[in-house]
Amino acid sequence: MDKLGNQVITEKSIRLLQKNQYIFRVDSKTTKTEIRDWIEQFFDVKVEGTNSSSIRTKSRKKENKSNTNYGSWKKMIVRLKDNNNIPFFLNQI
Incomplete structure (x- = not known):
C-alpha cells in the first residue's frame, strides 16, 4: 500500500x-478505516481502534517568497486487540 509509510520510532512509540499500540507514518489523505482494513488484511490481526493526528511543521520564509510549510505529515496510532501483535515490531522492543 502506497499510503502506509514507515513506522515511527520514538520514546513514546516504544x-x-x-x-x-503501533505508530505508522501515513499519507495525509488516508482515512482511519482504510488503514484499519489494510493492517487487518496484511498482518492478519484484529484492530481494536485507531487514532490519527496531523503533524504540521513550522512555516519558513525564503527570500522573495511567501511562507511555505515543509514536511507536514500524518501519524496513525493503531491499537490491536489482546493476543494480537505484529511480529515485525517484536524484535525492536
Whole structure:
C-alpha cells in the first residue's frame, strides 16, 4: 500500500508497544478505516481502534517568497486487540 509509510520510532512509540499500540507514518489523505482494513488484511490481526493526528511543521520564509510549510505529515496510532501483535515490531522492543 502506497499510503502506509514507515513506522515511527520514538520514546513514546516504544512505550506504546508495551500497550499493544503501533505508530505508522501515513499519507495525509488516508482515512482511519482504510488503514484499519489494510493492517487487518496484511498482518492478519484484529484492530481494536485507531487514532490519527496531523503533524504540521513550522512555516519558513525564503527570500522573495511567501511562507511555505515543509514536511507536514500524518501519524496513525493503531491499537490491536489482546493476543494480537505484529511480529515485525517484536524484535525492536
